[in-house]
Amino acid sequence: MDLEDYGIIDTLTPEMLAAIDQGLIAKVTSSGSQRVAGMIGDFMGSSPAAVPGIPDYFYLMRIEQMIDSGVLVVCREAEFLLQSDVRLA
Numbered sequence: 001m002d003l004e005d006y007g008i009i010d011t012l013t014p015e016m017l018a019a020i021d022q023g024l025i026a027k028v029t030s031s032g033s034q035r036v037a038g039m040i041g042d043f044m045g046s047s048p049a050a051v052p053g054i055p056d057y058f059y060l061m062r063i064e065q066m067i068d069s070g071v072l073v074v075c076r077e078a079e080f081l082l083q084s085d086v087r088l089a
Contacts, residue, residue, distance in 0.1 A: 008053045016051065020062060023049035025071070025088070033075050033087040036063055040082075 012020075026047075027039040040059045044050045064081060066072040076085035 008051065009058060012051070016049070017062075019049035020051070020059070021066065021071075023047040024059065024063060024066070028072065028086060028088055033085045035083065035085050036060065037082040039063065039086070 024039055024043055027042050028034045040056050040063070043059060044056060060081065063072065063086065067074060067086065070089050072086045073089045074081075074084050075087045078084045
């Protein structure tokens, strides 16, 4: 499936996206660094900002955007981003 297959993503507001990003960042700030797969799993399982029905791939893309914008930094690189560790910039 592609992201286009999940119509719920189109309904996300800027406020919801900001809450998602803050929730993902909170998973890093509590430990100093975090494996991306663990961040996503913890977020989806426990964060009130997690939206039911949104795939883990969407959250991976949000993390990738935060890396690209300089909010997060990869501190242990792996073959796949899911296996990498990130920390706050």
